[in-house]
Amino acid sequence: MSIKEITVSSVADALKILEDFAFRDDEFAFRGHSSHDWRLSSTLARYSSRLHQGWDTRIDELLSHFMANLSSVASLPLGIEQNRRARLEYGRHHGVPSPLIDFSISPYVALFFAFNGVRPQIINPDPNSVVVVYALDVKSLATAWARLGSGINGINFDIYDYNKFVEFMFWMRSPLFVHGYPEGVLKYIGSAASWNTRMRRQLGVFIYDTINYALMNLKDIEDFINIIPDSNPENATLTKVIIPKSCASDAFRRLELMGFSATYLYGDHSGAVPDIYNAYNYNRKVSDPWDLVVPPPDDIKMLSES
Secondary structure, three states: OOOEEEEEEOHHHHHHHHHHOOOOOOEEEEEEEEOOOOOOOOOOHHOOOOOOOOOOOOOHHHHHHHHHHHHOOOOOOOOHHHOOHHHHHHHHHOOOOOOOOEEEEOHHHHHHHHHHHOOOOOOOOOOEEEEEEEEEEHHHHHHHHOOOOOOOOOOOOOOHHHHHHHHHOOOOOOOOOOOOOOOOOOEEEEOOOOOOOOHHHEEEEEEEEEEOOOHHHOHHHHHHHHOOOOOOOOOOOOEEOOOOOHHHHHHHHHHHHHHOHHHHOOOOOOHHHHHHHHHHHOOOOOOOOOHHHHOOOHHHHHHHOO
């Protein structure tokens, strides 16, 4: 079993654990969930129960629809029409269902998305409600993938295919998805296009996942990670750091002074509103620009006009 859960009582304790992973020489990726019940899976798997096949045109159709809608209100990134990888990563970071699972190499970005939208005193009055930040040991997952035998005939972790390890870890810069979106594949994509400012601001990376887990009697990638044999119980492939939602105030105070906000991470107007909701959790130190301050109502004039 290679999933470990660590429950903490403060953001400071969570960051000690997450920073320890982040500053190791190994490759770690982080993801935040605002609910402990959410599982790791691609948005395509949540969008449709139909298994992805390599010949399936559904992903291209979703992205084409997205681009057609976007072109009516904004300019498309240069060259995106001719590059399937560019369309996929750009669409995913704007919410289009895809076989990609979003991660970040920054634990602070993951912490932000874990608490984003949380209102513990109003929406989540349960003092036991929690958020979760995932810390994924990418090389450990790559090694497990390289040791995986045939999923159809059963899982055999005694087999090791070095080529599968290399393809998992270093498929990031070679041409991707030139002929379509392959099925039965697990890959780490650790870089974004230069123009994809949203993904670059979020220090985003992806796990490309089109595995048929049902053939292995598994539900999803989280089930797969859970059956990976532990070479060292102290170094699980996936660590879940569980934090009380009541820590939202402390989380946002810290993140504000790190420069992390929805406005910054999204890089456009879609992040401005979440920041308003999140600001109810704490006392902001960053003031509004002096030239954009809206004057308060003039009670005397209002009374005279009524």
